[in-house]
Amino acid sequence: MAGNPFPLSKAELLKAYRTMRTIREFEERLHVDFGRGDIPGFVHLYAGEEAAAAGIMIHLGDGDRIASTHRGHGHCIAKGVDVGEMMLEIYGKKGGSCNGKGGSMHIADLSKGMMGANGILGAGAPLVCGAALAAKYRKKGEVAISFVGDGASNQGTFLESLNLAAVWNLPAIFVVENNGYAESTSRDYGVAVDSYVDRAAGFGLPGITVDGTDFFAVYEAAGEIIRRAREGGGPSLLECKMVRFHGHFEGDAQTYRGPGELDDIRANHDCLKKFAAQVTAAGVISADELAPIDREALAVVEDAVARAKAAPLPTVADLTTDVYVSY
Amino acid sequence: MARKISMKQAINEALDQEMARDPSVICMGEDIVGGAGGEGERDAWGGVLGVTKGLYAKHGDRLMDTPLSESAYIGAAIGAAACGMRPVAELMFIDFMGVCFDQIFNQAAKFKYMFGGKAETPVVIRAMVGAGFRAAAQHSQMLTPLFTHIPGIKVVCPSTPYDTKGLLIQAIRDNDPVIFCEHKNLYGFEGEVPEASYAIPFGEANVVRDGRDATVVAYGLMVHRALEAAASLAKEGIEIEIVDLRTLSPIDMDTVLDSVTKTGRLVCVDEANPRCSIAADVSAQVAMRAFGALKAGIEMVTPPHVPVPFSPPLEDLYIPSAAQVAAAVRKTLKGGRH
Numbered sequence: 001m002a003g004n005p006f007p008l009s010k011a012e013l014l015k016a017y018r019t020m021r022t023i024r025e026f027e028e029r030l031h032v033d034f035g036r037g038d039i040p041g042f043v044h045l046y047a048g049e050e051a052a053a054a055g056i057m058i059h060l061g062d063g064d065r066i067a068s069t070h071r072g073h074g075h076c077i078a079k080g081v082d083v084g085e086m087m088l089e090i091y092g093k094k095g096g097s098c099n100g101k102g103g104s105m106h107i108a109d110l111s112k113g114m115m116g117a118n119g120i121l122g123a124g125a126p127l128v129c130g131a132a133l134a135a136k137y138r139k140k141g142e143v144a145i146s147f148v149g150d151g152a153s154n155q156g157t158f159l160e161s162l163n164l165a166a167v168w169n170l171p172a173i174f175v176v177e178n179n180g181y182a183e184s185t186s187r188d189y190g191v192a193v194d195s196y197v198d199r200a201a202g203f204g205l206p207g208i209t210v211d212g213t214d215f216f217a218v219y220e221a222a223g224e225i226i227r228r229a230r231e232g233g234g235p236s237l238l239e240c241k242m243v244r245f246h247g248h249f250e251g252d253a254q255t256y257r258g259p260g261e262l263d264d265i266r267a268n269h270d271c272l273k274k275f276a277a278q279v280t281a282a283g284v285i286s287a288d289e290l291a292p293i294d295r296e297a298l299a300v301v302e303d304a305v306a307r308a309k310a311a312p313l314p315t316v317a318d319l320t321t322d323v324y325v326s327y
Numbered sequence: 328m329a330r331k332i333s334m335k336q337a338i339n340e341a342l343d344q345e346m347a348r349d350p351s352v353i354c355m356g357e358d359i360v361g362g363a364g365g366e367g368e369r370d371a372w373g374g375v376l377g378v379t380k381g382l383y384a385k386h387g388d389r390l391m392d393t394p395l396s397e398s399a400y401i402g403a404a405i406g407a408a409a410c411g412m413r414p415v416a417e418l419m420f421i422d423f424m425g426v427c428f429d430q431i432f433n434q435a436a437k438f439k440y441m442f443g444g445k446a447e448t449p450v451v452i453r454a455m456v457g458a459g460f461r462a463a464a465q466h467s468q469m470l471t472p473l474f475t476h477i478p479g480i481k482v483v484c485p486s487t488p489y490d491t492k493g494l495l496i497q498a499i500r501d502n503d504p505v506i507f508c509e510h511k512n513l514y515g516f517e518g519e520v521p522e523a524s525y526a527i528p529f530g531e532a533n534v535v536r537d538g539r540d541a542t543v544v545a546y547g548l549m550v551h552r553a554l555e556a557a558a559s560l561a562k563e564g565i566e567i568e569i570v571d572l573r574t575l576s577p578i579d580m581d582t583v584l585d586s587v588t589k590t591g592r593l594v595c596v597d598e599a600n601p602r603c604s605i606a607a608d609v610s611a612q613v614a615m616r617a618f619g620a621l622k623a624g625i626e627m628v629t630p631p632h633v634p635v636p637f638s639p640p641l642e643d644l645y646i647p648s649a650a651q652v653a654a655a656v657r658k659t660l661k662g663g664r665h
Contacts, residue, residue, distance in 0.1 A: 065410060099443030108442040115409060116442060120433050126402020127434060133403055134410035137353070144406075157429070160399035167394055322444030323478050325502035327530070327577050 004284050006216065007223075008058075013279055016058055016215060017290060020050035020272050021297040022083065023074045027246070029301050030073075030090065034250040038309075040092055043104045046074030048213075048245035051271035052177055053078035055218030056145065056238075059226045065113045065131035065144040067124025069177075070105050072117025075147060081109045087304035093311040100314040101322070122148055122155025125174065129161050132170035132235075141230040143171045151182025153199070154190055162203040165235035172235040173225055174205075177212065179244040184256040200237035212240025213271040216278065243269045329519040335378050337488040337520050338453075338509065341495035342379065342415065344524045346386045349413060352499055354379065355391040355400055356417030356453075363392040375419055376455075376514060397423055401452065402430035405504070408450035409438060413499060420466045421454035421508060424473075435504040436479030451498045451505045456484065457548055457598055458646050459512040464634035467642075469547075469599035474506045475575045476603070481529060482575040484508040486550035488518040490573055493527030500526060510547045530577035534586065538566035541592035541656050544583055544609050546572040549596040555649035560656055567594075567656055575605055583609060584617050591622035592659045596652055601629040623662035626655040 006013060027047035034043050046053065049071075057078035060066070068075040076086055081097060089096030090104045097107045108116035115131065118124050124146045131144035148158050153176050165172040176196050180187050193199050200207025208225070210217040218240055225236035243265040247254045254262070279285040332340070346352045360383045361372030373380025383390050393400040397418065404416035418424060424431065431452065438446040458467040474482045481503050485491040491509070498505040535550060536557055543553045550571045557567050568586050572578060587593050593613055597606035606627045613625060628647045636642050 067406070097443065098441060098445070101443050102441045106437075106441045108438075108446065110409065110442070110446055115406070116438070116446075118434075120429055123402070123429055123434055126399045126430055127406030127409065129399060130403035130406020130408070130412075130414070131410045134407045134412045137412065144410075157398045157402065160394075160396045161402070163394060164396055164399040164403060168391070323440050324481070325439065325447055327481075327503075 005282050006279070006284065007220065010284055012058070013285060014289070014293065016054050017275060018293050018297060019054040019057075019078050020215070020275065021293055022300060023047070023050045023053065023077050024272055025297045025301040026073060026077060026083065029305060031246060031250060033305065039090060041103050043090070043250045044071040044248065045246040045250065046071050048243045048265065048269075048271070049177060049179060050074055051215040051275065052175070052212045052218050052240040052242055055215045056175060056222040058219065059223055060113065060143070060145070062111065062113050063140060063142045065115050065128065065135070065142070067115045067128045067131070067146050068117045069124065069147050069149060069152065070117060070119055070121065071149065072107060073104070076107050076109070076114055076117065079114045080112045081107065081114050083300055084304045084307055087308040088311055091308040091311070092313065093308055094314050094318070095311055099318065099322075101318070121152035122157040124148070125158045125161035126164075128172050129164050129168070129170055132165065132172035133168065135171050143173060143226055143229045145173045145175060147175045147177060149182065150176060150178040150180070150187040150191060151185070153196070159203070162200065162205055162235070162237070166204040169232070169234040171229040171232070173229055174235065174237045176237065176239045177242060178239055179242050181244060181248065181256070183248040184252070196237060196239035205235050205237050207237040207239065209239040209241065212242030213269050213274060215271060215275045329521045331517045332488055332520050333515050333517050334488045334491050334509070335376070335514040337492040338378050338495060339380070339382065340520070341492045341499070343382055343385060345496055345499045346382070346389060348524070351411065352413045352415065353389045353391065353407070354382070354415045354417070355393050355404055357393055357395055357419055359417050360390050360392045374417060376511070378514070379417070397427035398430060401427040402434065404450050404452070405430055405435040405448060408435070408448045408504070409446055413449050415451040415453060415499060418452050418454040421456045421470050422465045422468050424454070424470065431480065431504070431506070432477045436477050439503070440479060447502045448504050449502045451507055453507045453509060455511040456508040457510040457512055458635045458642055461637060461639055461642060463637040467635035471508055471575055472599050472604045472608070475605060475608070479504065481505045481577065482508065483529065483573070484510070484547040484575060485573060486513065486547055486571050488516065488520045490527060490533070492520050493525050494529070494573065496524060497526040497529060501529065508547065512548055527573070529574045530579050531573065532579035532582040533571040533573055534568060534582065535571045536567065536569040538568035538590065540565050540590060541567050541594060541659055542570060542583070542586040542590045543567050543594045543596060543652065543656065544570045544572060545596040546575065546605065547598060549598050549647060552647060552649045553596055553652055556652035556656065559649065560653050565656060565660065572605070580612055580616070583613065587613055587617050588620045591620055593621065594626045594628060594652065594655045594659055596628045596647055598630065598647060600632050601627060602632055604629060623659045626659045628652050628655045
């Protein structure tokens with residue numbers, strides 16, 4: 001077998017693949033279960049975008065904070081939030097990540113540095129400035145990362161946060177997950193500049209654009225800007241150009257897409273297929289070594305769904321708890 | 328006897344003592360130090376009205392001037408609070424909450440509940456409230472009812488320097504988000520304040536005047552209007568009991584209900600606009616919970632339902648006066664069930 005040409009060990013590569021595959025199985029299963037009417041509320045799926053979450057979060061520890069978006073399941077899984085508790089939460093059950101009070105759009109686990117998926121677009125960016133400020137006071141080299149989509153990249157909260165992070169030289173990173181669509185509106189309609197690198201430059205931040213469907217491209221770019229932030233070099237912006245396998249939300253007929261667009265995305269821009277092709281072509285990992293991970297990821301998700309379906313619902317006793325620490 | 332200091336000095340002293348006590352307390356806001364990045368004096372302003380003046384010399388970079396960017400820095404204060412700090416952010420004028428309200432009511436207020444009890448957000452947002460500065464419609468509002476409406480945040484509005492110091496210290500030590508409303512027309516008001524640190528618990532109203540004939544519920548500057556009214560009413564032989572709510576969320580309805588049970592009459596005074604106001608809320612709760620004790624209809628004294636006007640005679644007409652409070656008391660004393 002040839003030497004490993006990648007900047008990660010074989011064990012790390014397998015871990016990254018497991019993260020991405022778990023997200024994919026989780027999301028595809030939700031797509032099916034939502035269609036069956038098993039899941040209440042709004043669900044926004046991350047399938048197709050896994051390489052960004054995995055390629056960034058692999059650099060982070062529990063002390064590093066992230067603030068996610070409405071499309072947050074992938075960020076949660078990659079940040080180490082318990083998959084079983086996530087599924088309970090999405091099913092609105094007791095014992096879920098938020099004890100059934102948050103749902104898909106609000107999964108959080110501060111013990112893992114996950115400051116919450118967020119139903120308000122762009123709202124995480126100021127929070128991440130605060131997390132980065134706290135990290136700066138703690139002096140442990142921690143960083144904080146805000147995720148936004150291309151749509152929320154137009155929010156004032158996001159733009160103000162780029163400025164605040166720059167003037168305070170915060171260890172903050174702003175990731176723009178550009179999947180081409182703000183809900184149903186194309187990225188090019190809603191964003192006047194061609195490149196987010198230009199937008200970052202306008203705020204005095206270095207920016208970089210990568211192919212967000214290429215795990216290794218994300219991994220390398222994120223590693224560099226995270227290292228710089230840890231060393232006191234300040235904030236950066238990372239644009240990941242990526243694809244969304246599903247609609248804005250589940251139930252979206254996606255008539256705004258061009259003919260053949262979804263088939264092309266799945267056939268030619270699948271980050272998991274790309275990753276598998278890269279590591280097998282290099283002879284570092286064989287297809288036979290990936291197959292068990294596929295099976296295990298599926299089993300983890302199936303087990304989570306079974307337990308979520310069987311779990312008890314919250315009761316009237318839960319309605320009025322946890323509003324305040326004391327009142 | 329304790330020395331007398333102004334409400335402004337009481338705020339400064341509370342911040343100073345808490346910053347000295349707890350290294351996780353940080354302050355941020357527009358010009359709270361002043362002169363950042365310039366060639367002139369650092370601590371040039373100490374806040375737009377000088378409330379935080381002098382703290383920079385003692386606590387240095389734990390006081391941070393911010394860009395004019397309320398969404399970003401109020402959100403940053405909230406985010407830092409969720410990550411173990413105890414930030415005190417100054418919003419300057421509460422009217423500016425319009426540009427950062429999402430961070431307050433959708434983020435800070437919701438974290439605890441929405442995340443299943445696993446998050447704490449011990450942030451304090453200080454802001455000036457109230458009319459009387461000839462500052463017109465965008466720098467003079469109360470807006471206390473808007474915050475009180477939202478579960479997950481606490482709302483404080485003191486009327487004296489003593490209460491201000493004790494309630495601000497409690498706000499900083501409190502583990503929930505607190506909106507701390509400072510009436511700009513009380514900044515110069517002086518009162519006795521101990522030098523030692525002390526905290527006043529939230530949800531405990533203060534009966535500032537005992538009386539048998541009617542209960543007047545007020546907070547902030549309106550407590551002083553009620554006290555003026557009490558002096559003139561006393562000359563007519565009318566003794567009102569004045570309840571200073573001090574905190575609007577939580578609210579101490581027990582003290583209000585006890586007083587109304589004693590007097591049988593209620594006048595609610597509120598500098599906020601009347602619809603869905605604190606006065607309306609207290610009136611509704613008393614009507615529901617102590618209807619049998621009421622000897623007459625409840626009266627409310629509030630501004631009209633209009634924005635705060637600029638021209639001095641108009642603004643003076645807008646703000647509830649002691650004469651209006653006295654008139655409302657006389658009216659409730661005339662009304663009655665027999």
